[in-house]
Amino acid sequence: MEGQKTLVCTSVSARTPAELRAKAQRAFNSGTDLVEFRLDSLRPFRSKAQEITEFLSRAILTVRSQGEGGDFEGREPDRLNAIRASCELGPAYVDVELRTLRANHDLVSELAGQKLIVSWHDSLQTPPKARLASILAAAKAFGGLAKLVPTAREASDNLAVLSLYGCRAPAPIAFCMGEAGVLSRVMAIELRTPIVYASLPGEQTAPGQLTLSKLLALRRKLGCD
Numbered sequence: 001m002e003g004q005k006t007l008v009c010t011s012v013s014a015r016t017p018a019e020l021r022a023k024a025q026r027a028f029n030s031g032t033d034l035v036e037f038r039l040d041s042l043r044p045f046r047s048k049a050q051e052i053t054e055f056l057s058r059a060i061l062t063v064r065s066q067g068e069g070g071d072f073e074g075r076e077p078d079r080l081n082a083i084r085a086s087c088e089l090g091p092a093y094v095d096v097e098l099r100t101l102r103a104n105h106d107l108v109s110e111l112a113g114q115k116l117i118v119s120w121h122d123s124l125q126t127p128p129k130a131r132l133a134s135i136l137a138a139a140k141a142f143g144g145l146a147k148l149v150p151t152a153r154e155a156s157d158n159l160a161v162l163s164l165y166g167c168r169a170p171a172p173i174a175f176c177m178g179e180a181g182v183l184s185r186v187m188a189i190e191l192r193t194p195i196v197y198a199s200l201p202g203e204q205t206a207p208g209q210l211t212l213s214k215l216l217a218l219r220r221k222l223g224c225d
Contacts, residue, residue, distance in 0.1 A: 006189045006224055009034035009060060010198045010212050011205040013041035013071070017049035023200060024055050031216050034092065034195065036060040038205060039082065040072035047085035060117065060195075061086040062095040068121040069206070080107055087114045095119050095147070098139050108142065116144030117173065117195075126150040126157035126176060136164055136172055145194055147173040149206075152181030165191040178208045185210060189224050 010027035012035060014020045020042075024035045035055060039047060040063045052059065063082045064070025072079050084107070086094050095117040101108050118139040127135075132148060139146035152158055157176055161184050164174045173195050175184040185208065189196055196219075198212040199205060210218075219225055 004192060004194065006193050006219065007033040007195050008198055008212065008215050008219065009036050009195050010200060011036040011038060011209070012200065012203070013038035013205050015041065015043045017042065017046060017051040020049065021051040021055075023203070024052065024059075026200060027212060028055070028058075030212050032198065032212055034058050034060060036062055036095070036197065036205075038062050038064065038071070039086065040064045040070040040079075045072070045074060045078075045082065047082040048089060053089070056089055056091045059091045060093040060095055061089065061091045064095075065097060065100065068097050068099070068119070069123055080104060083107070084110060087111060093117050093145070097121075098135070098142070101142050102138075116142065117147050118142045118144050119147040119149070119173075121177075122150040123177070124151055126152055126160050129160050129163050132160060132164055132174075133167060136167060136174075139172075145170070145173055147195075149173075149175060149177055151207075152176035152178045152184065154180060155183070157181065158184040158187070162187055162191065165193070170194070176208070177206050181208050182210065185215075186218055189215075189219055190222050192224070 010032040012023040027035050093115045098120045161174050173193050175188045198215040199209045
């Protein structure tokens with residue numbers, strides 16, 4: 001399948017900005033294309049950290065809500081302000097949940113011009129194909145990259161998610177969480193997903209996430225470098 005190269009993004013979380021920086025440096029030294037800074041993991045929370053500024057041009061900034069698997073402990077208005085502050089840093093992408101954008105029309109207008117990843121997660125299951133296609137269309141309507149990540153309970157769930165790659169371009173970021181969803185992470189590379197997510201050894205930020213070294217090796221074997 002022809003298309004752009006899939007970028008490997010290593011997700012990192014930590015309690016301090018210094019730890020985030022150290023993990024990002026390890027990831028870039030090991031060959032990652034991008035790093036996702038899970039800012040919601042910081043304690044106390046900080047939306048701006050001088051320690052990571054050198055990586056921002058190759059960074060995704062995420063302040064994930066607890067409702068979608070994140071660790072942000074503050075009030076929702078505080079999280080929205082943190083998303084705004086993240087945009088001011090000028091990262092490669094800011095990840096914002098589809099549910100958040102739907103519920104906050106003022107935020108949508110404020111994010112105009114920002115490169116977005118519009119994400120949707122389901123930690124319990126994988127909806128039917130028709131429901132996934134509807135969610136994908138809703139995410140694409142906000143511009144940017146659409147990211148759909150349900151949880152696989154059985155092998156057929158992988159096929160439901162992978163069917164999204166047959167939808168209208170651009171290709172989404174779509175795969176399943178969970179051990180049963182590993183196949184979808186691999187096949188997403190073959191189908192030229194824009195971004196695939198990895199972890200540092202022993203530091204998964206989502207169930208079923210493969211390590212950076214494994215994903216880079218898979219990308220080479222699939223001839224997608």
